[in-house]
Amino acid sequence: MSAHTLLAEPGCHIRQDCAFPAPGLQSFNFDPIFSVGGFDFTKPMLLAVICTVLVVGFFWAAFNKPKLVPGKLQLAGEIGYSFVARSIAREVIGKKGDKYVPFLTSIFFFVWIMNIMSIIPLAQFPATSRFAYPVALAALVFITYMFLTFKTHGFRGGVKNLVWISGLPKPLVPLIVLLEFIQNVITRPFTLAVRLWANMFAGHMLIVLFSIASWYLLTPTFLSVVAGGSFLLAAFMTAFELLIQFLQAYIFTLLASIYISGALEEGH
Amino acid sequence: MLHLLAQEEAQNPLLPETAELVVGLLCFFIVFGILGKKLLPNIQKTLAERHDAIEGGLERAAQAQAEATRTLEEYRAQLAEARHESARILEQAREQGAVIIAEMREEGQRQRESIIEAGHAQIEADRRQVSVQLRQEVGRLATDLAGRVVGESLEDTARQSRVVDRFLDELDAKAEQTQGAAT
Numbered sequence: 001m002s003a004h005t006l007l008a009e010p011g012c013h014i015r016q017d018c019a020f021p022a023p024g025l026q027s028f029n030f031d032p033i034f035s036v037g038g039f040d041f042t043k044p045m046l047l048a049v050i051c052t053v054l055v056v057g058f059f060w061a062a063f064n065k066p067k068l069v070p071g072k073l074q075l076a077g078e079i080g081y082s083f084v085a086r087s088i089a090r091e092v093i094g095k096k097g098d099k100y101v102p103f104l105t106s107i108f109f110f111v112w113i114m115n116i117m118s119i120i121p122l123a124q125f126p127a128t129s130r131f132a133y134p135v136a137l138a139a140l141v142f143i144t145y146m147f148l149t150f151k152t153h154g155f156r157g158g159v160k161n162l163v164w165i166s167g168l169p170k171p172l173v174p175l176i177v178l179l180e181f182i183q184n185v186i187t188r189p190f191t192l193a194v195r196l197w198a199n200m201f202a203g204h205m206l207i208v209l210f211s212i213a214s215w216y217l218l219t220p221t222f223l224s225v226v227a228g229g230s231f232l233l234a235a236f237m238t239a240f241e242l243l244i245q246f247l248q249a250y251i252f253t254l255l256a257s258i259y260i261s262g263a264l265e266e267g268h
Numbered sequence: 269m270l271h272l273l274a275q276e277e278a279q280n281p282l283l284p285e286t287a288e289l290v291v292g293l294l295c296f297f298i299v300f301g302i303l304g305k306k307l308l309p310n311i312q313k314t315l316a317e318r319h320d321a322i323e324g325g326l327e328r329a330a331q332a333q334a335e336a337t338r339t340l341e342e343y344r345a346q347l348a349e350a351r352h353e354s355a356r357i358l359e360q361a362r363e364q365g366a367v368i369i370a371e372m373r374e375e376g377q378r379q380r381e382s383i384i385e386a387g388h389a390q391i392e393a394d395r396r397q398v399s400v401q402l403r404q405e406v407g408r409l410a411t412d413l414a415g416r417v418v419g420e421s422l423e424d425t426a427r428q429s430r431v432v433d434r435f436l437d438e439l440d441a442k443a444e445q446t447q448g449a450a451t
Contacts, residue, residue: 025281048288059302107296
């Protein structure tokens, strides 16, 4: 049972023998919309599919028949594309980064739209707050990172690129090699996924918390003032989330390009 | 409810569900596939074309500018040359004019001198002629007068004075005649 269904129960207010339906992990678990065999199709999956359709649909409409003098939609698409191509790929990787612009653009817009779903009425849930989605994307980034590292430097060079820092005092070498290995091979993909997931998780939790609270406190008493405050906070958090959603998509893409850049660079 | 909560709290949110992983990957591959294979290359091509068009335009503009500058330079050079030429011609004309004026002046001087000389010569010739005539006349007159003085007896003063008067009259008439002939 989800927080959303709790919200839909109109009778649950304070001092009505009704405990505060605090949001928790259950707010992120959904009953399947339908099940086929052992496969449960849930709301986050539906949202991921909708986001796929939205991203592809938007870029299809914008770029399917691009004109030299762009229309409004194409211009909007070009601004988005240029943002990733210039502000991220060119800035971080340089000229060599042009090859990875489609990958980075796909990541950025897919993540961003999934994040935005957090504050879209009816959807009101970021698929990225389900850990699997950030993990899937971080895994792809990590695979790309590893592939490029070994492709650029060969096996020995690749390993060296991952763990070696030249010019260290001898006694420090084993320690640094260990730390570099942990950082580049274990923490990087993990933090990449967790950062996105945790931000969207926390954001959704806050919005749900204030939304439920404002409903729960809405009684014909002075507590309705508190309910109003809670509602305002929910509205404020919604606006704030809009920023966070963009920021997290940007950071995810930026880090992906930093990893790619690190893989392509000469040994550090 | 409690049972449900207990069940859900047992779940670890950091354990990704396989089904969602699959769905997430599939969705991303669809996005990446369509964007990466078709749509983004499309726009890359268009952006490159636009870049070319704009750069090409700039290039053409630069070319036109260069040509304009070159033409201007040519015109300026031609103008300067023309000015130089005109100045040269003017200078030449001035020189020629000065030469002509000098020549004319010299010529005038020369003509004036020759005219004056001719005048002088004429006057000298006239003077000589007159002096010769005068000398002859005076001689004849003196002879004539002497003849008369000697030929006639000068009896009285009246006759004497008559003779002298006649003589003077004749002399006057002669002088008038000579003057008339001279003029």
